[in-house]
Amino acid sequence: MNKKREVESSVKDESLIAKRRSQMIRGAVTLFKQKGFHRTTTREIAKAAGFSIGTLYEYIRTKEDVLYLVCDSIYDEVHTRLAALDTENASIEVLKTALQHYYGLIDDMQDEFVVMYQESKSLPKDALQYVLNKEIEMVSLFERLLKECVESGELELTPKEITLASHHLFVQGQMWAFRRWALNDFTIEEFINMQTQFLLQGMAGEKISIQGA
Amino acid sequence: MNKKREVESSVKDESLIAKRRSQMIRGAVTLFKQKGFHRTTTREIAKAAGFSIGTLYEYIRTKEDVLYLVCDSIYDEVHTRLAALDTENASIEVLKTALQHYYGLIDDMQDEFVVMYQESKSLPKDALQYVLNKEIEMVSLFERLLKECVESGELELTPKEITLASHHLFVQGQMWAFRRWALNDFTIEEFINMQTQFLLQGMAGEKISIQGA
Amino acid sequence: MNKKREVESSVKDESLIAKRRSQMIRGAVTLFKQKGFHRTTTREIAKAAGFSIGTLYEYIRTKEDVLYLVCDSIYDEVHTRLAALDTENASIEVLKTALQHYYGLIDDMQDEFVVMYQESKSLPKDALQYVLNKEIEMVSLFERLLKECVESGELELTPKEITLASHHLFVQGQMWAFRRWALNDFTIEEFINMQTQFLLQGMAGEKISIQGA
Amino acid sequence: MNKKREVESSVKDESLIAKRRSQMIRGAVTLFKQKGFHRTTTREIAKAAGFSIGTLYEYIRTKEDVLYLVCDSIYDEVHTRLAALDTENASIEVLKTALQHYYGLIDDMQDEFVVMYQESKSLPKDALQYVLNKEIEMVSLFERLLKECVESGELELTPKEITLASHHLFVQGQMWAFRRWALNDFTIEEFINMQTQFLLQGMAGEKISIQGA
DNA sequence: CATGAATGAGATTTCATTCAT
DNA sequence: TATGAATGAAATCTCATTCAT
Numbered sequence: 001m002n003k004k005r006e007v008e009s010s011v012k013d014e015s016l017i018a019k020r021r022s023q024m025i026r027g028a029v030t031l032f033k034q035k036g037f038h039r040t041t042t043r044e045i046a047k048a049a050g051f052s053i054g055t056l057y058e059y060i061r062t063k064e065d066v067l068y069l070v071c072d073s074i075y076d077e078v079h080t081r082l083a084a085l086d087t088e089n090a091s092i093e094v095l096k097t098a099l100q101h102y103y104g105l106i107d108d109m110q111d112e113f114v115v116m117y118q119e120s121k122s123l124p125k126d127a128l129q130y131v132l133n134k135e136i137e138m139v140s141l142f143e144r145l146l147k148e149c150v151e152s153g154e155l156e157l158t159p160k161e162i163t164l165a166s167h168h169l170f171v172q173g174q175m176w177a178f179r180r181w182a183l184n185d186f187t188i189e190e191f192i193n194m195q196t197q198f199l200l201q202g203m204a205g206e207k208i209s210i211q212g213a
Numbered sequence: 214m215n216k217k218r219e220v221e222s223s224v225k226d227e228s229l230i231a232k233r234r235s236q237m238i239r240g241a242v243t244l245f246k247q248k249g250f251h252r253t254t255t256r257e258i259a260k261a262a263g264f265s266i267g268t269l270y271e272y273i274r275t276k277e278d279v280l281y282l283v284c285d286s287i288y289d290e291v292h293t294r295l296a297a298l299d300t301e302n303a304s305i306e307v308l309k310t311a312l313q314h315y316y317g318l319i320d321d322m323q324d325e326f327v328v329m330y331q332e333s334k335s336l337p338k339d340a341l342q343y344v345l346n347k348e349i350e351m352v353s354l355f356e357r358l359l360k361e362c363v364e365s366g367e368l369e370l371t372p373k374e375i376t377l378a379s380h381h382l383f384v385q386g387q388m389w390a391f392r393r394w395a396l397n398d399f400t401i402e403e404f405i406n407m408q409t410q411f412l413l414q415g416m417a418g419e420k421i422s423i424q425g426a
Numbered sequence: 427m428n429k430k431r432e433v434e435s436s437v438k439d440e441s442l443i444a445k446r447r448s449q450m451i452r453g454a455v456t457l458f459k460q461k462g463f464h465r466t467t468t469r470e471i472a473k474a475a476g477f478s479i480g481t482l483y484e485y486i487r488t489k490e491d492v493l494y495l496v497c498d499s500i501y502d503e504v505h506t507r508l509a510a511l512d513t514e515n516a517s518i519e520v521l522k523t524a525l526q527h528y529y530g531l532i533d534d535m536q537d538e539f540v541v542m543y544q545e546s547k548s549l550p551k552d553a554l555q556y557v558l559n560k561e562i563e564m565v566s567l568f569e570r571l572l573k574e575c576v577e578s579g580e581l582e583l584t585p586k587e588i589t590l591a592s593h594h595l596f597v598q599g600q601m602w603a604f605r606r607w608a609l610n611d612f613t614i615e616e617f618i619n620m621q622t623q624f625l626l627q628g629m630a631g632e633k634i635s636i637q638g639a
Numbered sequence: 640m641n642k643k644r645e646v647e648s649s650v651k652d653e654s655l656i657a658k659r660r661s662q663m664i665r666g667a668v669t670l671f672k673q674k675g676f677h678r679t680t681t682r683e684i685a686k687a688a689g690f691s692i693g694t695l696y697e698y699i700r701t702k703e704d705v706l707y708l709v710c711d712s713i714y715d716e717v718h719t720r721l722a723a724l725d726t727e728n729a730s731i732e733v734l735k736t737a738l739q740h741y742y743g744l745i746d747d748m749q750d751e752f753v754v755m756y757q758e759s760k761s762l763p764k765d766a767l768q769y770v771l772n773k774e775i776e777m778v779s780l781f782e783r784l785l786k787e788c789v790e791s792g793e794l795e796l797t798p799k800e801i802t803l804a805s806h807h808l809f810v811q812g813q814m815w816a817f818r819r820w821a822l823n824d825f826t827i828e829e830f831i832n833m834q835t836q837f838l839l840q841g842m843a844g845e846k847i848s849i850q851g852a
Numbered sequence: 853c854a855t856g857a858a859t860g861a862g863a864t865t866t867c868a869t870t871c872a873t
Numbered sequence: 874t875a876t877g878a879a880t881g882a883a884a885t886c887t888c889a890t891t892c893a894t
Contacts, residue, residue, distance in 0.1 A: 011878065036334055038251035042864060054880045057865065118334065121249055139395070160398065165409055166390055168385075175384050182352070183381060185373065194377055202412060224853070255889060267855045267892085276889065437874070462760055464677035468868060480871085489868065518697050547675055549759065565821070586824065590833055593821060598807075605806055608778070611799065614879045620803055627840060649856065681885060693859045696886065853894085863887080870880080 001091040002133040004072070005126060007065045011058050016031060020059050025073050028066050037067055067119055068127040071192040075134045076111045081105050087141070090148035091196045092155070096196055099169065102138075105196070106173045113177040128139045135170075142166035155200075168199065215346040218339060224271050233272045233385050236262040238286050241279050246324045250280055250332040252281070252348060279334055281340040287325045290349045293404045300354070303361035309409055312382065314353075316408070319386045320401045326390040348383075355379035366367070368413075381412065428559040430498070431552060433491045446485045449475040451499050454492050459537045463493055463545040493545055494553040500538045501560040507531050513567070515576035518581070522622055524571060525595065528564075529621070532599045535616045539603040559616050561596075568592035595626065642771040643711070644765060647706045649697050653787045659698050663688040664712050667705050669748070672750045676706055676758040706758055707766040713751045714773045720744050726780070729787035735835055737784060738808065741777075742834070746827045752816040774809075781805035794839075807838065 009017050027048025031040040042063050043209055046056040058068055087094055106113050120131050143166040149155040150162065157165065172195050176183070183191065222230050240261025244253040255276050259269040273279055298314060300307055319326050333344050356379040362368040363375065370378065385408050389396070396404065435443050453474025457466040470490050472482040487494055511527060513520055525535050532539050569592040575581040576588065583591065598621050602609070609617065648656050656828040666687025672677040680703050695766055724740055739754055745752050759770050784806040788794040789801065796804065811834050816821070822830065 013878085018879080040333075041862085052880050052883095053865085054867085055878075058878070061865090064313075118331070121331065122251075136395075150859070160403075161407065163398070164396075165397060165411075167388065168401070168411070171384060171388050171392070172381075175380065179380055179384070182349075183377075185376070188374075191377075194374065198377070226853090229853085254887085265855050266890090267857095268853080270890070271853070274890095439874090442874085464761075467866085478876050479869090480878095483869070484874070516844070538806070545756070548678075562821075564864095566877080568720065586829075587833065589824070590822075590830075593814065593818055594811075594837070595816070597810060600811050601806065608775075608806060609803075611802070616799075617803075620800065624803070624807070652857085655857080680883085691859050692886085693861095693888085694857075697857070700886090702885070854888105855892105857890080857893095859889105860881100864885090866875080867882100868880105870878105872877105872878095873876085 001135065002130060005068065005130050007069060008061050009059045017059060018048070020051070020055070021069055023051070023072075024056065024059065024066060025070050028070055029111050029115055032067075032070070032119055037115075037122050042066075064122065064124050064127065067123055068131075069129070070112065071116045071123070071134075075118055075131075076108060077109060078105060078134075078138070082141070085146060089152075090145040091152065092149055092200065095142075095145045095149060096198040098141070099196055100192055102169075102173055103176055103192050104190065106177050110177050110180065113174070117174060117178070120212060139170050140164050142169045165199070166197045172199075215343060216253055217352065218281065218343050220282060221274050222248065222272045223382075230272060232343055233262070233264070234282055235267070235286075236264070236268065237272065237279060237285050242324050242328055244333055245280070245283070245328040250328075250335050255279075259351065262381055277335065277337050281344075283325065283337070284329050284333055284344045284347075287322060288344070289327055290322060290325075291318060291347075291351070295354070297426075300358060302365075303358040305413065306361055310360060311354070312409055313405055316389055316401065316405050319390050322392050323393065323425075326387070330387060330391070337404045352379050352383050355382045378412070385412075428556060428563065431556050433495060434487050435485045440495040443485060445497055446475070446477070448483070448499075449477070450482065450485065450492060451496050454496055455541055458493070458496070458541040458545055459571065463541075463548050468492075490548065490550050494549055494557075494581065496538065497542045497546055497549070497553075497557045497560075497577050500535060501543055501557070503535060503538075504531060504560075504564070510569070513571060515578075517575065517578065518575055519576060521568075521571045524567070525622055526618055528595075529602055529614065529618050530601055533604050536603050539600070543600060543604070565592050565596050568595045587625065591625070598625075641769060641776065644707065644769050646708060647700050647796070656698060659690070659694070660708055661712075663695065663698065663705060664709050666686075667709055668750050668754055671706075671709070671754040671758055676754075676761050681705075699815075701764050703761065703764075703766065706762055707770075710752065710755050710759060710770045711760070713748060713755055714770070716748060717744060717773075717777070718753075721780070726784060728791075730791065731788055731839065734781075734784045734788060737780070738833055738835055739845040741808075741812055742815055742827065745816050749816045749819065751812070756813060756817070765842050770810070778805050778809050781808045803840070811838075 011017055015084060024045065027050070028040070029043050031044055031048055034040075043053050045063075045066055046053045050057065060069070082098070082101060082105075085098060087098060116131070120128060123131060141163075143162055146155065146157065146162045146165055148158050176188070176191060188195075224230055224233075237258065240263070241253070241258050242255055248255075255269060256266050258276075258279055259266045262269065273282070285426060295311070295314060295318075300311060302407055329344070333341060336344060341364050356375055359368065359370065359375045360377055387399070389404060397406075437443055437446075450471065452468070453476070454471050457470055457474055460466075468482060469479050471489075472479045472490055475482065486495070508524070508527060508531075513523060513524060542557070546554060549557060569588055572581065572583065572591055574587045576583050602614070602617060612620075649658055650659075653672070663684065666689070667679070667684050670683055670687055673679075681695060682722050683701075684705055685692045688695065699708070720746075721740060722738070724737060726737060755770070759767060762770060781799055783796065785796065789796050793852045811815055815830060825833075
């Protein structure tokens with residue numbers, strides 16, 4: 001399993017920690033989105049969170065901790081929202097539902113996802129590893145769903161095609177977050193529908209020879 | 214057109230400028246890849262380029278100029294390599310060739326592309342705009358090719374599908390650069406083939422109802 | 427006399443003050459020995475003392491107060507232990523007893539003495555003065571004993587020799603606390619004996635011409 | 640041997656490094672003497688040295704480096720001045736000359752010695768070790784001189800007495816630096832004479848029983 | 853043209869102290 | 874009395890940029 005990395009706090013009261021960190025994360029996401037992690041100062045984060053620089057450091061140890069908390073909270077949300085889903089005995093129907101939830105999630109937390117993908121490289125090594133593992137977990141979920149569809153005969157894919165397709169599904173999520181400026185005409189429902197359509201067709205259709213016409 | 218943003222230099226000799234900047238870009242890409250733009254110091258860039266910090270500043274005005282030069286040089290290369298292609302009267306065949314060249318290019322300049330996509334947000338506004346326009350040009354190229362395939366009857370796509378598909382083509386290029394760690398098993402040829410296959414199938418196949426089985 | 431400098435406390439109960447301060451001093455000495463006064467935080471002192479930072483500040487006003495209390499408590503102990511001694515009508519025998527008690531004291535409170543000598547410069551001016559006066563009192567005690575030995579004819583020393591010798595006696599005490607690492611082979615008794623021997627001989631012997639052999 | 644610990648500098652010119660560091664040491668000693676190492680800020684050091692904070696950090700890496708440079712420069716001076724001495728085939732005469740040079744040195748560099756002994760505990764571990772080794776070298780020098788005097792029959796001392804006496808010689812040096820306030824009446828020559836007198840007598844005289852009168 | 857020493861604004865982080873509970 | 878969360882002044886250190894040589 002991917003063990004959660006603890007961020008030390010000198011404050012004891014757990015519920016207060018949760019509250020302050022949530023203020024902190026909210027402020028940080030906004031700032032990181034605007035100016036990026038490196039151009040944002042810890043003082044700005046504190047201010048945006050609504051408390052003093054000294055208080056900020058009662059709840060974290062380094063600036064990188066803030067970034068980690070942002071990433072971690074995203075995956076907590078992902079976990080909460082996808083856990084609600086029953087993905088046992090996958091079918092294309094289940095896959096579609098999963099995508100709907102996943103893309104919906106990204107739509108709701110667009111800023112957070114953009115920040116995470118843009119800035120995660122600035123995390124300390126162990127935190128980066130933790131976040132990457134979370135990403136792998138996501139991709140693996142899609143992989144499992146696809147594999148089960150193949151096993152049930154609903155899809156016909158080679159193992160390599162499964163791998164590639166699961167990355168597609170994942171990357172299309174990022175695309176919705178990152179390329180919104182180019183996708184203004186699309187509603188999220190439209191996007192989900194078209195992407196699912198493309199994808200299933202790409203996978204399910206009769207193979208077209210890519211050599212001949 | 215997207216007017217090239219000039220970077221000022223106090224040196225007059227154009228060929229010397231070209232030479233020094235190319236040393237500079239080479240060094241900078243390596244460093245930016247390793248540690249990111251913000252964690253790389255101008256001293257390090259100068260050293261990696263093989264000259265002193267004083268000399269570095271004879272050829273640029275700010276650190277951000279270095280990043281801009283990196284991005285700009287990538288699009289110069291893109292331009293050079295895709296200009297060789299005859300994309301008039303597009304067909305699926307032409308589209309496939311274009312993809313082959315584009316993905317091949319990304320494969321050759323993986324580090325450069327990663328750096329560009331990761332760090333371009335640190336560019337000053339005008340430089341960022343310039344780079345984004347270059348990106349739009351790329352997407353537009355795919356869009357035009359797809360549109361011509363539709364016009365010639367080789368593909369059947371709505372305008373919105375064309376838009377989305379062209380972004381797909383573009384994003385899959387980024388995917389090859391960014392997710393290489395997950396795609397170790399794939400050769401670039403295999404990747405190109407499978408992606409093209411998926412894509413064309415997704416677009417060309419009989420529409421599958423995504424509601425029913 | 428050297429008027430005791432009061433440390434303010436918001437707590438009224440004198441016996442509670444005494445108890446808390448003694449906990450505080452015990453913890454502080456250990457910490458100051460390990461890391462020095464400046465590298466020790468008030469939080470650490472509170473923790474080592476067994477109560478909260480808030481409580482610490484109920485019994486002192488500033489961090490320097492803690493250092494002062496440490497120094498003061500040392501001289502309280504010195505006072506208590508040397509007061510037991512009858513040093514009226516001094517003789518060499520009395521001097522020897524005094525040294526035995528003084529060096530024995532230093533042996534018992536090594537950490538405290540080291541801390542005091544190393545850190546007392548960080549005391550606020552008035553507190554430093556108070557501590558220096560205590561030191562002068564100590565030296566004066568030795569001076570008086572020596573003077574009385576001279577008066578009684580047991581020793582033959584000029585006034586300047588008395589001054590110097592009394593500082594010697596004092597400094598040798600510090601030496602036992604500070605250079606323990608180099609004096610591992612010596613027991614405290616051995617040390618006392620040899621030092622007394624050296625000293626009395628140095629003072630009592632026939633003068634050797636330091637010019638000729 | 641005690642390998643010199645290098646302090647890194649980003650400046651290349653060795654003679655400039657020497658010059659700037661000497662300015663730095665001069666300023667630092669004054670400040671450390673007045674306020675101690677911890678109460679002195681790096682900005683103050685830079686100012687006292689006559690340059691900016693940025694420049695200071697071109698010649699050191701951490702504040703502790705300044706302290707190390709101070710200590711190191713003292714021992715360089717000690718080395719230079721004592722190396723002039725011929726201490727082969729020691730005699731009491733040679734010992735006396737050595738003391739004269741050593742105490743004279745301390746007299747000349749009183750501030751430096753006080754700072755070194757008061758603040759060296761703040762050095763990083765390896766630097767502290769280096770400085771302690773230098774101290775041991777000094778004590779060993781005295782030890783050797785005493786041993787040779789014993790071998791030549793000029794002094795009669797047990798090995799333990801030699802150890803203790805060499806520490807005495809060393810500590811009396813510190814005493815001259817630290818207790819100057821109490822030794823105002825003494826000239827350095829007087830001090831040297833009296834100390835040598837005391838010492839040699841303490842060592843050379845007929846042993847007095849310290850039990851009886 | 854090339855060099856590299858000098859600069860100082862600005863960033864992160866610590867910690868003594870306060871005060872509401 | 875006891876607690877510990879909040880505060881912000883102040884300290885160390887970095888690094889883009891300049892400019893005299």
